[in-house]
Amino acid sequence: MSTMPDARGRFGDFGGRFVPETVMGALDELLAAWETAWSDPAFHERLDLRARDYVGRPSPLYRAERLEEYASGARIYLKREDLNHTGAHKINNAVGQALLAERLGKRRIVAETGAGQHGVASATVCARFGLDCHVYMGEEDIRRQHPNVVRMRMLGAEVIPVTAGSGTLKDAMNEAIRDWITNVEDTHYLIGSAAGPHPYPVLVRELQSVIGREAREQVLAAEGRLPDLVVACVGGGSNAIGLFHPFIEDADVRLLGAEAGGDESGTAATLSEGRVSVLHGSKSYVLADEGGQVLETHSISAGLDYPGVGPEHAWLKDTGRAEYAPVTDAQALEAFHLLCMREGIIPALESAHALWLALQRAQPGQVVVVGLSGRGDKDVDAVEERESRA
Amino acid sequence: MRIETPALVIYLMADHDTVELAEAAVRGGATAIEIGIPFSDPLADGPTVQRAGQRALRNGMTATRALELIGKLRRRIAVPLIPMTYAGPVMAYGEERFCADLAAAGADGMIVPDVPHDEAGDLLEACRRNGLDMVPLLAPTSTDERIELACRGAGGFVYLVSVAGITGSRQRLSDRVGPLVGRVRPHTELPLLVGFGIASGGIAREVMDTGADGVVIGSKAIEVSEAEGAEGLERFVAEVGTAITK
Numbered sequence: 001m002s003t004m005p006d007a008r009g010r011f012g013d014f015g016g017r018f019v020p021e022t023v024m025g026a027l028d029e030l031l032a033a034w035e036t037a038w039s040d041p042a043f044h045e046r047l048d049l050r051a052r053d054y055v056g057r058p059s060p061l062y063r064a065e066r067l068e069e070y071a072s073g074a075r076i077y078l079k080r081e082d083l084n085h086t087g088a089h090k091i092n093n094a095v096g097q098a099l100l101a102e103r104l105g106k107r108r109i110v111a112e113t114g115a116g117q118h119g120v121a122s123a124t125v126c127a128r129f130g131l132d133c134h135v136y137m138g139e140e141d142i143r144r145q146h147p148n149v150v151r152m153r154m155l156g157a158e159v160i161p162v163t164a165g166s167g168t169l170k171d172a173m174n175e176a177i178r179d180w181i182t183n184v185e186d187t188h189y190l191i192g193s194a195a196g197p198h199p200y201p202v203l204v205r206e207l208q209s210v211i212g213r214e215a216r217e218q219v220l221a222a223e224g225r226l227p228d229l230v231v232a233c234v235g236g237g238s239n240a241i242g243l244f245h246p247f248i249e250d251a252d253v254r255l256l257g258a259e260a261g262g263d264e265s266g267t268a269a270t271l272s273e274g275r276v277s278v279l280h281g282s283k284s285y286v287l288a289d290e291g292g293q294v295l296e297t298h299s300i301s302a303g304l305d306y307p308g309v310g311p312e313h314a315w316l317k318d319t320g321r322a323e324y325a326p327v328t329d330a331q332a333l334e335a336f337h338l339l340c341m342r343e344g345i346i347p348a349l350e351s352a353h354a355l356w357l358a359l360q361r362a363q364p365g366q367v368v369v370v371g372l373s374g375r376g377d378k379d380v381d382a383v384e385e386r387e388s389r390a
Numbered sequence: 391m392r393i394e395t396p397a398l399v400i401y402l403m404a405d406h407d408t409v410e411l412a413e414a415a416v417r418g419g420a421t422a423i424e425i426g427i428p429f430s431d432p433l434a435d436g437p438t439v440q441r442a443g444q445r446a447l448r449n450g451m452t453a454t455r456a457l458e459l460i461g462k463l464r465r466r467i468a469v470p471l472i473p474m475t476y477a478g479p480v481m482a483y484g485e486e487r488f489c490a491d492l493a494a495a496g497a498d499g500m501i502v503p504d505v506p507h508d509e510a511g512d513l514l515e516a517c518r519r520n521g522l523d524m525v526p527l528l529a530p531t532s533t534d535e536r537i538e539l540a541c542r543g544a545g546g547f548v549y550l551v552s553v554a555g556i557t558g559s560r561q562r563l564s565d566r567v568g569p570l571v572g573r574v575r576p577h578t579e580l581p582l583l584v585g586f587g588i589a590s591g592g593i594a595r596e597v598m599d600t601g602a603d604g605v606v607i608g609s610k611a612i613e614v615s616e617a618e619g620a621e622g623l624e625r626f627v628a629e630v631g632t633a634i635t636k
Binding site: 008016017018019020021022023024025026028164165170174177178181182183184185275276277278279280281283286288289290291292293294 | 429447503527
């Protein structure tokens with residue numbers, strides 16, 4: 001299982017490179033640079049140094065004892081990616097790709113962002129490494145994640161509003177890819193999720209797997225055994241694949257992904273409700289109609305509001321190694337408030353989806369690891385606004 | 391399919407006015423018609439084709455209706471008909487069934503810009519079984535190795551993308567077209583057609599002067615149709631036709 005993907009970037013039938021010819025050469029270059037870097041101790045040394053002194057790794061594995069009475073008495077551990085520099089797991093990938101862009105000699109960076117966490121992480125590493133940063137963000141997301149827009153601009157990034165479609169992550173990704181196609185020779189596309197054409201899904205997975213490697217060691221140290229259940233939220237799926245991947249060979253560890261079930265107006269639960277198609281360069285599950293047209297999605301959480309999902313998750317679902325279930329807006333909000341009030345931690349709305357599912361599925365005596373992928377400062381205005389309307 | 395050269399391929403989005411526009415384009419001298427089957431997220435397309443695609447989707451266009459439209463066009467015009475769409479709609483329809491139904495409707499080939507030759511295996515087989523040509527796209531950034539491999543499975547013509555970029559009218563011709571024509575020519579006997587950004591007879595003439603065999607015009611044809619209707623399109627196509635044959 002750990003040998004996935006194959007040479008064509010396929011996880012079973014999923015993945016591949018469904019992109020215009022113009023960027024195929026750049027993907028070959030990126031793959032070659034990535035393989036060289038990943039087998040180069042000097043690259044790991046630089047990456048590990050920045051993970052320690054810049055990102056603040058390792059992130060703690062925190063036992064949330066006051067939450068456990070809501071979890072049938074299971075022992076709940078939170079993997080605290082919210083404590084990373086910039087407040088989410090996205091920085092793990094951004095630092096790694098900035099180091100890769102340096103190796104490729106590309107000084108211009110384009111990125112897409114939904115919640116703004118990947119945009120902030122990209123703007124941050126570009127400031128640190130002296131790169132020129134352009135972030136595409138949907139208009140609707142600019143409105144609901146305004147603090148992150150301010151942060152990106154302070155960090156020197158250009159934030160480009162995208163008005164097409166529903167003005168969310170999917171549309172931002174379309175524009176980022178079009179920019180990349182147009183400027184491919186001097187531009188690196190710093191994709192934020194374990195999605196897109198090969199080699200992005202594997203490259204982002206490897207850069208994010210630090211989450212699962214640490215969590216595995218930490219839970220072994222705390223409990224003397226592996227967890228029964230590992231839970232993460234899944235939009236494109238980068239924090240989930242990062243947390244899941246080091247546990248894939250541990251057959252007794254159940255892997256559970258929380259998708260955004262949205263509300264009566266719509267969903268973003270791609271694996272639960274989608275069909276096999278192609279979006280943004282790879283074959284995977286997509287929320288699309290029977291004619292293959294991609295549907296508008298809805299989630300309270302901008303970071304999960306996406307009609308696609310990384311190809312490795314599609315494969316994990318079809319092989320049965322991981323399970324995925326939708327969590328509604330209201331359920332996520334319930335978990336959001338619970339974590340605030342019981343543990344003094346304001347989680348990202350994305351992470352609150354994982355938390356709710358973990359509390360539901362935990363059984364007495366179990367050890368459960370939940371990916372707390374980001375902090376919720378960015379969400380406080382949106383939560384307040386929504387609840388003052390209700 | 392056999393494309394007459396110098397080739398003038400006009401791209402039109404499948405929509406309610408396509409028959410009228412296609413007939414006008416052929417009267418103006420179009421030697422083939424490319425029919426866009428709209429997709430919600432067309433990564434290779436600029437604002438004009440995106441807008442036309444969104445409009446068609448709002449008007450209820452689907453792959454099934456586009457096939458009916460192609461059938462209707464086949465009965466009315468004689469030049470090659472080449473649908474252009476993306477992997478999403480093809481996969482949703484089913485690759486084999488899509489090719490069979492296209493062939494039955496009278497299409498001659500297919501262009502799918504997000505299925506490069508590396509991923510084309512199944513679709514290429516389905517095209518062959520149904521007598522359709524799969525037209526590959528090559529770009530200034532294509533390596534010689536990729537050019538060789540793409541030409542191996544090619545049919546109809548080879549579509550050269552004039553720039554690193556997406557579709558859309560441009561003011562001038564990129565200086566990378568000439569070298570690209572030169573690099574592709576030794577790998578194929580098929581005509582080499584240049585598209586993306588060809589917005590006037592003048593630019594089309596420059597394309598011919600690089601040694602290419604013709605042009606593909608999409609965004610500009612849509613813009614002219616939007617502004618001046620079928621008559622305007624016929625006039626525009628005739629102008630370009632004159633420019634490339636003189």
